[in-house]
Amino acid sequence: MRRISVTVNGVRHEADVEPRALLVYFLREQLGLTGTNVGCDTSSCGACTVLLNGQSIKACTALAVQADGQDVTTIEGLATNGTLHPMQQAFHDEHGLQCGFCTPGMIMASVGYLSEHSDPDEAEVREALEGNLCRCTGYHNIVRAVLEGAKAMRDSETVVGGGNGAADGSGVAMGRVREGVVVP
Amino acid sequence: MIPAAFEYERPSSLDEALALLADGGDDARPLAGGHSLLPLMRLRLARPTLLVDIGGLNDLRYVRDEGDQIAIGALCTHHALSHAPELSGGCGLIAEVAGQIGDPQVRHRGTIGGSVAHADPASDLPAALLALDAEVVAQGPGGSRSIAAADFFVGPLMSALEPSEILTEVRVAKREGCASGYQKFQRRAQDWAIVGVAAVVESDGGSISNAAIGLTNMSGTPLRATAVEEALAGAADEGAIAEAAKKVSEAGTPFADANASAEFRLHLAEVLIRRVIADAMS
Ligand SMILES: Cc1cc2nc3c(=O)[nH]c(=O)nc-3n(C[C@H](O)[C@H](O)[C@H](O)COP(=O)(O)OP(=O)(O)OC[C@H]3O[C@@H](n4cnc5c(N)ncnc54)[C@H](O)[C@@H]3O)c2cc1C
Ligand code: FES
Ligand code: FES
Numbered sequence: 001m002r003r004i005s006v007t008v009n010g011v012r013h014e015a016d017v018e019p020r021a022l023l024v025y026f027l028r029e030q031l032g033l034t035g036t037n038v039g040c041d042t043s044s045c046g047a048c049t050v051l052l053n054g055q056s057i058k059a060c061t062a063l064a065v066q067a068d069g070q071d072v073t074t075i076e077g078l079a080t081n082g083t084l085h086p087m088q089q090a091f092h093d094e095h096g097l098q099c100g101f102c103t104p105g106m107i108m109a110s111v112g113y114l115s116e117h118s119d120p121d122e123a124e125v126r127e128a129l130e131g132n133l134c135r136c137t138g139y140h141n142i143v144r145a146v147l148e149g150a151k152a153m154r155d156s157e158t159v160v161g162g163g164n165g166a167a168d169g170s171g172v173a174m175g176r177v178r179e180g181v182v183v184p
Numbered sequence: 185m186i187p188a189a190f191e192y193e194r195p196s197s198l199d200e201a202l203a204l205l206a207d208g209g210d211d212a213r214p215l216a217g218g219h220s221l222l223p224l225m226r227l228r229l230a231r232p233t234l235l236v237d238i239g240g241l242n243d244l245r246y247v248r249d250e251g252d253q254i255a256i257g258a259l260c261t262h263h264a265l266s267h268a269p270e271l272s273g274g275c276g277l278i279a280e281v282a283g284q285i286g287d288p289q290v291r292h293r294g295t296i297g298g299s300v301a302h303a304d305p306a307s308d309l310p311a312a313l314l315a316l317d318a319e320v321v322a323q324g325p326g327g328s329r330s331i332a333a334a335d336f337f338v339g340p341l342m343s344a345l346e347p348s349e350i351l352t353e354v355r356v357a358k359r360e361g362c363a364s365g366y367q368k369f370q371r372r373a374q375d376w377a378i379v380g381v382a383a384v385v386e387s388d389g390g391s392i393s394n395a396a397i398g399l400t401n402m403s404g405t406p407l408r409a410t411a412v413e414e415a416l417a418g419a420a421d422e423g424a425i426a427e428a429a430k431k432v433s434e435a436g437t438p439f440a441d442a443n444a445s446a447e448f449r450l451h452l453a454e455v456l457i458r459r460v461i462a463d464a465m466s
Contacts, residue, residue: 131287
């Protein structure tokens with residue numbers, strides 16, 4: 001077991017983990033954040049996408065110990081006081097989901113991408129979601145949702161956690177930085 | 185699946201990492217981005233007993249302009265390379281190739297050192313490094329040595345690195361005024377290359393004066409298409425480029441697998457050479 005300290009959605013968690021624990025299982029099973037899904041065994045589907053220091057990563061292909069001292073944002077970290085994040089709202093409005101299994105990963109990949117490219121065109125959105133598979137929608141509504149969400153984010157100047165990968169860690173954690181340490 | 189149990193260390197200096205690897209013996213492995221190693225461990229195709237996580241060695245994250253060479257730290261991610269302004273001219277090939285690897289999530293984690301050390305014949309960066317005559321710097325318990333890319337790749341998943349060595353840097357001579365490009369054929373988005381072609385082209389008044397071509401996944405190691413390179417010298421139009429591209433068969437008979445027969449691989453290589461050279465020249 002190793003002691004790690006990870007800031008997840010603005011809250012610092014200290015926990016003992018086995019070195020072989022994957023980040024996604026740490027989030028789901030130790031922290032109870034089950035919004036991050038596991039859809040494959042081959043690092044292909046992107047259902048497990050979270051932001052690590054503001055950059056999208058597949059949480060099934062990182063060890064929890066690799067996140068020690070870092071900043072993770074999951075789908076649960078997007079809404080503020082019960083109000084959906086503009087990207088979540090756009091997926092709802094544009095019918096960007098059917099079964100919903102891929103949706104948290106799609107939203108996290110999109111939000112991560114938009115922190116570096118706030119005004120993408122349709123082709124760029126499709127490229128940006130290359131690492132996320134959806135078995136239901138055929139992608140059209142997902143792409144439309146991301147374009148609408150991007151517009152809404154520009155209009156509301158939304159920022160998401162972790163400093164966009166900035167080395168100085170100067171990012172804002174989505175308006176819900178809570179004080180204190182939570183030890184599960 | 186979850187990997188088999190292992191010991192884990194996260195050293196904070198290169199010396200510490202080298203000592204841990206030396207003590208760990210043959211079943212100790214460095215862990216960089218984990219995007220080749222962790223998938224293998226999840227499938228239990230790899231079961232190292234000790235992982236030495238070099239992810240904290242931030243001194244190995246740099247792209248440096250050193251006058252006539254560019255030095256790239258082993259821990260530079262594909263994402264960082266694809267945005268590095270220092271990679272221009274012929275060296276722009278590295279940025280181009282890095283930007284075509286996997287998907288954004290993979291590029292945020294995977295590193296150049298890991299890609300090169302892993303020596304997967306389907307990896308994209310090795311062919312580019314071969315075409316650029318890059319050097320790979322390895323640090324071991326006894327000091328550091330430099331290995332030419334041409335000598336580095338020994339076979340599928342086999343490199344000239346010793347188990348006790350850490351790849352610290354990739355060095356490439358600057359090629360201002362050269363054009364370059366990379367094209368790969370894949371059946372689905374995000375797939376690995378069935379065949380890939382990296383090219384660096386120097387031209388003089390509309391005709392090619394010098395070309396270097398690296399091939400991905402045509403053999404157990406990346407290859408140089410030397411017969412094509414020679415035939416391209418002096419080529420000035422599509423016809424001459426197409427004739428030269430045919431010589432790719434002289435690089436040897438490619439392997440066959442579930443994705444492609446040897447004939448199809450040769451066909452793909454020929455077509456991709458034509459396209460990548462035409463693109464680089466335009
Ligand atoms: C879904 C997916 C798609 C992918 N698609 C592509 C693709 O299209 N093209 C492509 O080229 N690659 C692709 N990759 C692989 C990706 O580029 C990996 O990042 C890369 O192959 C390995 O780099 P890493 O930093 O993740 O290395 P790791 O997985 O950490 O390590 C790989 C191996 O190299 C060793 N190693 C790592 N760093 C060093 C070092 N500095 N010194 C000595 N040994 C070292 C490790 O011990 C291990 O044996 C893909 C990966 C995934 C998961
Ligand atoms: S669960 Fe499929 S990529 Fe992570
Ligand atoms: S909505 Fe079902 S997988 Fe995408």
